[in-house]
Amino acid sequence: MAVxxxxxxxxxxxxxxxxxxxxxxxxxxxxxxxxxxxGFPGVxxxxxxxxxxxxxxxxxxxxxxxxxxxxxxxxxxxxxYMKENGLDVSADNVLVVNGAKHGLDLICRLLLDEGDSVxxxxxxxxxxxxxxxxxxxxxxxxxxxxxxLVVSELSDTLERRKRAGQxxxxxxxxxxxxxxxxxxxxxSERREALVELADAQGIYIxxxxxxRRVRFDGEQEPMVKLFDRGDTVFVLGTFSKLVxxxxxxxxxxxxxxxxxxxxxxxxxxxxxxxxxxxIVEFCKAGLLxxxxxxxxxxxxxxxxxxxxxxxxxxxxISFTVPRGGYYLWLTLPPGIxxxxxxxxxxxxxxxxxxxxxxxxxxxxxxxxxxxxYIRVCYSHATLExxxxxxxxxxxxxxxxxx
Amino acid sequence: MAVxxxxxxxxxxxxxxxxxxxxxxxxxxxxxxxxxxxGFPGVxxxxxxxxxxxxxxxxxxxxxxxxxxxxxxxxxxxxxYMKENGLDVSADNVLVVNGAKHGLDLICRLLLDEGDSVxxxxxxxxxxxxxxxxxxxxxxxxxxxxxxLVVSELSDTLERRKRAGQxxxxxxxxxxxxxxxxxxxxxSERREALVELADAQGIYIxxxxxxRRVRFDGEQEPMVKLFDRGDTVFVLGTFSKLVxxxxxxxxxxxxxxxxxxxxxxxxxxxxxxxxxxxIVEFCKAGLLxxxxxxxxxxxxxxxxxxxxxxxxxxxxISFTVPRGGYYLWLTLPPGIxxxxxxxxxxxxxxxxxxxxxxxxxxxxxxxxxxxxYIRVCYSHATLExxxxxxxxxxxxxxxxxx
Numbered sequence: 001m002a003v004x005x006x007x008x009x010x011x012x013x014x015x016x017x018x019x020x021x022x023x024x025x026x027x028x029x030x031x032x033x034x035x036x037x038x039g040f041p042g043v044x045x046x047x048x049x050x051x052x053x054x055x056x057x058x059x060x061x062x063x064x065x066x067x068x069x070x071x072x073x074x075x076x077x078x079x080x081y082m083k084e085n086g087l088d089v090s091a092d093n094v095l096v097v098n099g100a101k102h103g104l105d106l107i108c109r110l111l112l113d114e115g116d117s118v119x120x121x122x123x124x125x126x127x128x129x130x131x132x133x134x135x136x137x138x139x140x141x142x143x144x145x146x147x148x149l150v151v152s153e154l155s156d157t158l159e160r161r162k163r164a165g166q167x168x169x170x171x172x173x174x175x176x177x178x179x180x181x182x183x184x185x186x187x188s189e190r191r192e193a194l195v196e197l198a199d200a201q202g203i204y205i206x207x208x209x210x211x212r213r214v215r216f217d218g219e220q221e222p223m224v225k226l227f228d229r230g231d232t233v234f235v236l237g238t239f240s241k242l243v244x245x246x247x248x249x250x251x252x253x254x255x256x257x258x259x260x261x262x263x264x265x266x267x268x269x270x271x272x273x274x275x276x277x278x279i280v281e282f283c284k285a286g287l288l289x290x291x292x293x294x295x296x297x298x299x300x301x302x303x304x305x306x307x308x309x310x311x312x313x314x315x316x317i318s319f320t321v322p323r324g325g326y327y328l329w330l331t332l333p334p335g336i337x338x339x340x341x342x343x344x345x346x347x348x349x350x351x352x353x354x355x356x357x358x359x360x361x362x363x364x365x366x367x368x369x370x371x372x373y374i375r376v377c378y379s380h381a382t383l384e385x386x387x388x389x390x391x392x393x394x395x396x397x398x399x400x401x402x
Numbered sequence: 403m404a405v406x407x408x409x410x411x412x413x414x415x416x417x418x419x420x421x422x423x424x425x426x427x428x429x430x431x432x433x434x435x436x437x438x439x440x441g442f443p444g445v446x447x448x449x450x451x452x453x454x455x456x457x458x459x460x461x462x463x464x465x466x467x468x469x470x471x472x473x474x475x476x477x478x479x480x481x482x483y484m485k486e487n488g489l490d491v492s493a494d495n496v497l498v499v500n501g502a503k504h505g506l507d508l509i510c511r512l513l514l515d516e517g518d519s520v521x522x523x524x525x526x527x528x529x530x531x532x533x534x535x536x537x538x539x540x541x542x543x544x545x546x547x548x549x550x551l552v553v554s555e556l557s558d559t560l561e562r563r564k565r566a567g568q569x570x571x572x573x574x575x576x577x578x579x580x581x582x583x584x585x586x587x588x589x590s591e592r593r594e595a596l597v598e599l600a601d602a603q604g605i606y607i608x609x610x611x612x613x614r615r616v617r618f619d620g621e622q623e624p625m626v627k628l629f630d631r632g633d634t635v636f637v638l639g640t641f642s643k644l645v646x647x648x649x650x651x652x653x654x655x656x657x658x659x660x661x662x663x664x665x666x667x668x669x670x671x672x673x674x675x676x677x678x679x680x681i682v683e684f685c686k687a688g689l690l691x692x693x694x695x696x697x698x699x700x701x702x703x704x705x706x707x708x709x710x711x712x713x714x715x716x717x718x719i720s721f722t723v724p725r726g727g728y729y730l731w732l733t734l735p736p737g738i739x740x741x742x743x744x745x746x747x748x749x750x751x752x753x754x755x756x757x758x759x760x761x762x763x764x765x766x767x768x769x770x771x772x773x774x775y776i777r778v779c780y781s782h783a784t785l786e787x788x789x790x791x792x793x794x795x796x797x798x799x800x801x802x803x804x
Binding site: 130264 | 438440441443446447448449450453454456457458461462463464465466467468500501503504506507511529532533536642646647648649650666667669670671672673674675676677
């Protein structure tokens with residue numbers, strides 16, 4: 001699909017059929033998967049006590065239909081948690097959703113029409129691409145550098161579109177903290193500039209920040225939302241990366257009015273009250289700070305193990321060490337095609353994702369998705385598996401025709 | 403919106419804003435609510451043991467991301483459950499979703515484009531209306547009689563549309579068992595005729611059957627899906643009405659190909675594995691048959707209590723006694739406006755829903771939603787509350803200017 005143009009009118013049915021050919025096949029069981037951003041089972045908390053309480057004391061609540069907006073105690077707790085970032089929000093600003101992806105989907109349903117365009121980084125989060133595609137939008141891709149999304153490039157692109165009589169994009173999607181897949185954290189100056197630009201052009205921003213507390217070292221940048229003087233920024237949050245993905249509870253932070261409008265688009269009769277109650281009890285018991293420390297310590301060790309293994313086994317690969325999150329974004333040496341490496345990797349029983357999957361279109365320069373990147377995830381595998389998997393990756397790479 | 407015509411192109415944003423004005427306000431705490439189809443807390447099962455097992459033995463599974471299609475054991479169990487209706491299905495035909503409404507939403511996303519039309523009964527299920535509306539479709543309303551959806555009327559309507567050069571609807575939505583709100587169960591002959599008509603015209607059917615096992619007396623009719631020789635019928639099922647709404651787990655039964663296509667439109671990274679495991683353990687322990695009997699016995703008593711109270715307190719109201727489900731659909735005596743009665747009811751501390759809310763458009767005859775019906779739900783209130791609430795309803799009605 002050409003950037004910034006709407007050339008085809010396809011039905012959702014045909015769009016879904018097209019998407020149906022793009023999902024990667026499941027990996028065999030003996031493969032060490034560095035592909036998906038699964039949590040490490042060793043850090044999943046013991047929630048038995050909270051579940052017991054949820055299903056006895058709170059049974060009439062947890063087994064009944066919930067409220068579309070979310071459980072009041074859950075919304076209040078999330079508001080407090082967001083306030084730790086300096087945000088001026090209350091429970092009214094919080095919508096509980098079935099994971100952050102569900103929040104993104106609802107925002108798309110509220111804002112997007114077929115033929116609209118959205119701004120994404122190149123590369124961008126793998127899974128946001130099919131979600132946006134089901135809404136029939138075009139992508140405007142913007143480069144990233146060491147400070148994150150290059151706001152000046154986006155500004156130039158928008159100016160060019162204006163001069164050409166093209167419509168403005170409806171929203172800008174980014175993962176500013178420990179970006180998935182690039183690992184980059186956006187600088188404070190860039191965040192401020194991005195909000196200013198979006199504000200001036202009347203474009204919404206979606207600040208997707210699942211990894212913000214999965215921080216290993218370095219200072220934390222202010223949230224993009226902190227620079228928001230109006231209702232420009234939607235924040236997406238989740239318990240998936242910090243507590244457990246299986247609970248399927250995330251949130252959207254926006255204005256009270258937008259929360260109400262998004263809630264009308266929820267077709268789920270309210271997110272699961274049982275899992276909300278389990279999380280509320282976990283958080284109210286004051287267990288999250290210590291658990292966050294455990295998560296940080298565990299994934300820091302995983303990151304370090306993978307960084308060490310890569311430097312030892314594959315010194316020809318370059319990368320920037322991320323200060324948080326789940327992923328390393330690797331630049332392959334010349335002559336190695338990432339799609340082919342992913343295939344060869346599977347033969348050596350290691351699952352990686354080719355960088356080409358993280359580009360929503362032909363890239364900001366229109367030259368096509370680059371074939372010299374792969375994403376590897378260090379969260380899910382054990383330290384031993386991380387070592388073994390990088391050795392397998394090295395074998396895969398060395399076996400390829402250069 | 404005129405039936406069968408697409409006169410306006412509205413953005414999803416504006417559509418959502420329009421919907422935002424139609425949700426009923428929450429009822430005060432001292433109101434006895436006969437409005438929503440909530441479950442009776444007294445029949446919610448004890449799931450503590452299953453949750454304990456789910457969060458210990460199965461912790462690496464239940465707290466991890468699930469599979470978009472659903473947990474394999476859950477899909478197999480649902481397939482077996484569906485086979486009890488004579489359907490020839492396997493786990494491949496089952497998609498696990500976050501409640502049946504979520505399933506309907508996914509089917510809409512797959513099939514519908516703005517300007518399409520869908521067939522619904524008049525009256526139809528309250529909550530399907532806003533879901534369909536967010537997709538920008540028009541409604542074709544069809545009457546119901548004692549045998550359910552009047553297939554001959556639909557056939558005539560389709561013929562008339564054809565002659566007028568209008569497009570065929572994309573799908574037919576119905577609740578054939580203990581219809582919500584009318585309580586009518588569709589006859590076997592009608593079911594067969596409906597599938598034949600839909601097949602001949604290339605229209606999909608959504609058979610939404612949450613109350614099928616909430617059966618009090620009478621024979622069970624064959625599922626609409628049983629007459630399906632191709633892939634005409636999508637079945638929606640749920641654990642909400644039989645086990646507990648709070649678990650938020652339902653299913654879609656369709657062809658393997660459609661299951662795959664619907665799963666790509668799920669933005670939830672798989673329905674909650676924790677609640678799926680709890681349900682699987684409950685079902686595998688063989689507890690569902692006895693629990694179903696308890697649910698049937700409980701709600702039969704609730705229905706009988708409400709029928710008795712109505713006959714005693716409000717003999718001027720007429721209704722057909724449903725043989726299952728959660729609702730009574732009451733015909734008001736001449737001169738009583740259902741919208742006004744709902745308002746007066748609140749003053750007397752009883753919550754009912756005006757029948758006007760159950761009409762998607764101006765009715766099959768185009769004469770507007772009739773104002774002489776209300777829906778009352780007997781599932782949620784206690785027997786004492788049922789008696790008290792009908793006395794309140796009688797006071798409300800008697801206080802109205804005739």
